[in-house]
Amino acid sequence: MLAGEAEQKKRRRSTNYPLEFKRRLAQQACDESVSVAQLAMQHGLNTNMVFRWRRQLRAGLLGTATQFLPVALAAESKVPAGVGIGDAGSIEIQLGQATIRIHGVPDPATLALVLQGLRP
Incomplete structure (x- = not known):
């Protein structure tokens, strides 16, 4: 050997x-x-x-x-005439006492980074 x-x-x-x-x-x-x-x-x-x-x-x-997270839908709001759907959208995420709000149409790469940062 x-x-x-x-x-x-x-x-x-x-x-x-x-x-x-x-x-x-x-x-x-x-x-x-x-x-x-x-x-x-x-x-x-x-x-x-x-x-x-x-x-x-x-x-x-x-x-x-x-993993599914609980989702609460807010009451529908009327979109003013001339405003695109993407302009009126929003996302709200509550974690403990912190709240993250995203209005309008976020850049997909930025949104992905924000959501990755929420992982434990």
């Missing part, structure tokens, strides 16, 4: 964990009351791997399942 072959046999083979497993642990790691180190230890994982999965989850790279 050559030295290179012995070295290859010593290396641990990386495991491909199921996406749902990664997502579940990453979601648990997002909870401030959970110790990421203890979570990793419970599952026999390296802590850095769980931190990486958490970053990937927050970046939307783990294909997070669709």
Whole structure:
């Protein structure tokens, strides 16, 4: 046996964990009351791997399942003549005591950045 072959046999083979497993642990790691180190230890994982999965989850790279949020529709308002529908639209998002209002037609890239910033 050559030295290179012995070295290859010593290396641990990386495991491909199921996406749902990664997502579940990453979601648990997002909870401030959970110790990421203890979570990793419970599952026999390296802590850095769980931190990486958490970053990937927050970046939307783990294909997070669709989550529905409660939506309340305001009473319809009359749009004045000559005003386009896009000019009269608005979006309002309430998070705790903060309220985000977007009036008119937002730039799609800016809106995407705002909505990404709302993710936990």
